[in-house]
């Protein structure tokens with residue numbers, strides 16, 4: 124490597140871009156600049172402050188065993204000790220009442236013994252189907268609905284239990300969840316151990332919010348981090364450099380750029396996408412998910428004894444679902460009656476709403492996921508533009524960190540000896 128530092132830009136300050144910028148900045152050979160369009164870094168990891176208490180509204184938890192790279196990262200940053208185990212029980216309800224319930228509380232079990240029994244039986248069936256088929260290539264041609272039918276889940280179980288559960292982590296409407304490739308969801312459920320009873324207690328969250336590790340990551344990047352810096356486009360030059368065009372600042376030149384935005388924005392940034400970039404990125408689209416923080420209990424199961432941390436609500440007639448969670452279980456210093464709702468179906472009383480915003484999410488549709496296997500090829504192009512993001516994997520923090528580490532390894536290798 125020559126003595127001059129290579130100038131690298133990272134676009135996007137979510138967990139993926141922050142991981143890439145932090146890891147790359149540990150190598151003296153690189154000079155790092157991160158651009159984030161919002162006025163804060165973190166992307167989906169966003170901590171909101173209410174009455175002097177931090178609360179998480181989107182990214183809230185991680186699974187100790189299923190997030191090895193993320194756990195290593197937060198240990199290295201010295202913030203692992205600020206996490207806490209918390210229990211995630213669930214109550215799936217409709218306007219008729221409670222349909223399914225996963226709980227560890229004796230009072231909850233005693234209140235609805237038949238519902239608990241029914242839930243355990245349905246989850247066992249689903250879990251068996253997932254374990255038996257995770258390595259079965261026969262499911263590669265099936266969509267999720269066909270898979271669920273094959274393992275004999277009933278329409279009722281699919282509508283009121285399985286689809287609302289998946290909705291909580293992909294945010295797509297039920298009809299699209301049914302169409303998703305079975306392989307992706309079966310592996311997701313398997314790797315994240317989502318169907319084990321032990322998974323109710325294996326998740327950890329942050330008493331002071333995800334801002335704990337996000338700000339530590341930001342401080343630890345040896346380089347420049349610009350927030351409020353909306354990149355308009357990027358362009359490869361004939362001389363092998365990459366130009367970064369901003370909305371409100373002069374254009375800057377870099378030796379390489381790492382794009383850590385969601386895939387649909389990544390394509391929009393490229394002035395002249397290669398054929399490969401177009402093929403892989405164009406099937407990815409956005410959805411907007413409404414997130415509301417409020418004190419309107421009408422979105423929860425009517426009896427408090429039935430309420431879980433998570434309370435998915437299902438409207439089977441409209442084929443819709445949303446979820447509300449009791450956020451004080453994660454942040455005990457918060458008022459007990461604060462609720463966070465994602466994609467709420469029931470109207471929320473505006474006089475009880477504290478804050479609301481729209482969150483953009485990548486749509487993990489069948490078409491988008493058909494590009495998944497080929498996605499690592501984006502980083503083999505050696506054209507000065509590299510990519511990372513949680514969409515390289517199952518869409519969660521572990522995938523974001525892993526993709527950030529991988530892109531750094533690839534870029535460092537490409538620049539060895541240059």
Ligand SMILES: Cc1cc2nc3c(=O)[nH]c(=O)nc-3n(C[C@H](O)[C@H](O)[C@H](O)COP(=O)(O)OP(=O)(O)OC[C@H]3O[C@@H](n4cnc5c(N)ncnc54)[C@H](O)[C@@H]3O)c2cc1C
Nearest residue numbers: 135137138139160166167181182183184354512513519520
């Ligand atoms: C409601 C919800 C709840 C979730 N809960 C969890 C959870 O509990 N645990 C978990 O592990 N995962 C959770 N996830 C998944 C989460 O999306 C991923 O874990 C991860 O945070 C995604 O990180 P990322 O860096 O890939 O993308 P993002 O977080 O989307 O970051 C991309 C960044 O790029 C920026 N950007 C975009 N365009 C530009 C531009 N032109 N110029 C500059 N900057 C730009 C954006 O502003 C953003 O900050 C949740 C997701 C949602 C939507």
